[in-house]
Amino acid sequence: MPAPNIVSVADKDAIREILVTADYSKSEIHEGLELVKQHSLFSSRNKDFHKNRRRLVAPAFGLQYLRTLEPIMHNCAKVLIQKLDQILSDPKSVTRGAKVLPQGHINICSFMNRLSFDIIGETAFGQSFEMVKDDSHPVPKQMAKSLKRSMQQTFNPWMRWLIPLDYSFIQFGRERVHHRKEAGENGRRADLLQFLIDAQARERANGNGETGDDYADMIAGKLTDQAVEVEALVFLIAGSETSSTAMTNTLMYLVENPSTLKKLRNELDQATASNPQGASPLYDQIRHLPYLTACINESMRLRPVAASGLPREVDNDTVMGGYHIPQGTIVLAQIAQLHWSEEYFPEPRKFIPERWLLEETPFPGVGIDDFTFYPFSAGTRNCVGKNFAMMEMRLILATLILNYEMEHVPGQRTDYVQYITTALATESYVIKMQKREQRADLI
Numbered sequence: 041m042p043a044p045n046i047v048s049v050a051d052k053d054a055i056r057e058i059l060v061t062a063d064y065s066k067s068e069i070h071e072g073l074e075l076v077k078q079h080s081l082f083s084s085r086n087k088d089f090h091k092n093r094r095r096l097v098a099p100a101f102g103l104q105y106l107r108t109l110e111p112i113m114h115n116c117a118k119v120l121i122q123k124l125d126q127i128l129s130d131p132k133s134v135t136r137g138a139k140v141l142p143q144g145h146i147n148i149c150s151f152m153n154r155l156s157f158d159i160i161g162e163t164a165f166g167q168s169f170e171m172v173k174d175d176s177h178p179v180p181k182q183m184a185k186s187l188k189r190s191m192q193q194t195f196n197p198w199m200r201w202l203i204p205l206d207y208s209f210i211q212f213g214r215e216r217v218h219h220r221k222e223a224g225e226n227g228r229r230a231d232l233l234q235f236l237i238d239a240q241a242r243e244r245a246n247g248n249g250e251t252g253d254d255y256a257d258m259i260a261g262k263l264t265d266q267a268v269e270v271e272a273l274v275f276l277i278a279g280s281e282t283s284s285t286a287m288t289n290t291l292m293y294l295v296e297n298p299s300t301l302k303k304l305r306n307e308l309d310q311a312t313a314s315n316p317q318g319a320s321p322l323y324d325q326i327r328h329l330p331y332l333t334a335c336i337n338e339s340m341r342l343r344p345v346a347a348s349g350l351p352r353e354v355d356n357d358t359v360m361g362g363y364h365i366p367q368g369t370i371v372l373a374q375i376a377q378l379h380w381s382e383e384y385f386p387e388p389r390k391f392i393p394e395r396w397l398l399e400e401t402p403f404p405g406v407g408i409d410d411f412t413f414y415p416f417s418a419g420t421r422n423c424v425g426k427n428f429a430m431m432e433m434r435l436i437l438a439t440l441i442l443n444y445e446m447e448h449v450p451g452q453r454t455d456y457v458q459y460i461t462t463a464l465a466t467e468s469y470v471i472k473m474q475k476r477e478q479r480a481d482l483i
């Protein structure tokens with residue numbers, strides 16, 4: 041067996057070098073996530089391809105375009121509230137097959153997972169999976185299973201002979217893109233799929249369209265029909281479990297720290313005081329709330345979704361932290377280890393959102409900077425969906441906290457497993473919830 045060629049790196053300067061300064065390429069591990077043999081924004085190791093594709097896709101995640109997606113997120117949040125209200129008034133009304141929990145108990149992990157699929161389904165394909173309503177759409181489950189298997193097979197190639205991968209969720213993406221294109225102007229709606237289709241049309245009109253040589257077009261990062269399908273599927277993969285895990289984690293820390301939850305609710309109540317009772321918070325009302333952002337940051341610091349590290353391949357012999365690293369070595373940027381370092385985050389394993397607030401931090405003089413906190417990675421391969429994810433997390437968390445009292449249910453397992461991202465091993469985290477009748481300022 042060849043010697044392992046992976047080096048784990050948790051040093052602040054070395055991580056910066058890997059992700060930003062040297063900007064090493066992604067590793068072959070990412071190729072395990074290549075769909076239908078197509079390079080994609082997420083999986084490609086080719087820098088020219090990536091540069092071109094990122095140029096085409098990134099504007100979809102600019103704040104201006106994201107604003108057009110806000111109503112979609114509000115609608116999905118509304119469906120969630122309706123479903124939760126229904127279960128709270130009748131626990132037996134949970135989805136067929138799901139466990140009936142005691143009155144007021146909600147498996148929030150399951151609902152965040154279902155909700156994030158509905159949101160990304162609506163925004164990337166123009167169709168909700170309606171997972172919040174009845175959890176029965178085959179695509180999210182089939183996709184999650186295939187991706188888990190594909191990661192297992194990347195590390196254990198012999199498994200490929202035992203269980204072939206089922207990529208039928210790709211067919212779903214293909215059909216959605218086909219329908220949208222067929223519908224032409226009548227099918228137009230503001231979402232990520234439309235953005236890709238419009239970008240493809242623009243490229244063609246500017247003379248940057250496909251040449252007809254499929255392989256050359258792929259390597260050049262041209263927006264072919266297949267590329268549009270693959271990138272929309274990448275959004276589905278990269279934008280579902282990540283956001284749902286981050287939202288579940290934040291809610292978990294909040295219910296385990298009731299005074300923090302109370303403080304956050306006060307901030308949200310004040311920011312939305314002019315809204316009619318029960319109205320969704322607008323993104324402009326909550327976008328800059330310091331405590332909301334501090335709570336999300338602190339939860340992503342403690343439980344980053346890419347906890348097992350970001351793999352990159354060293355393209356030349358180099359010296360890192362005094363160690364010789366030969367060309368071809370995979371360096372694993374261990375962001376979780378950095379986030380848990382006492383040197384940068386005193387009392388590192390404690391949930392203390394105040395550490396993010398200059399005026400309230402119990403650790404004055406310990407400045408937090410962009411070099412120690414990497415939940416969305418950094419450099420050219422940072423998360424293109426960061427603004428989308430922050431908008432989704434802020435809107436959904438604020439909506440839940442404004443609508444419900446929440447209480448910790450003790451004695452639950454909270455250990456994690458990691459395939460592509462980390463997720464609760466039990467796929468369950470139960471919170472006791474009660475509808476808020478009136479906002480605090482009205483009581």
Ligand code: HEM
Nearest residue numbers: 081082275278279282283286346416417421423424425429
């Ligand atoms: C809390 C939610 C999220 C977290 C914590 C997160 C985290 C990350 C991280 C750490 C990477 C870098 C991976 C690597 O270097 O191997 C990444 C890349 C990426 N993410 Fe996210 N992500 C989130 C949500 C989203 C969403 C909502 C989308 C799309 C709708 C998205 C799309 C992508 C894409 C396309 C890439 C590859 C970018 C490139 O290489 O240019 N992510 N994300």
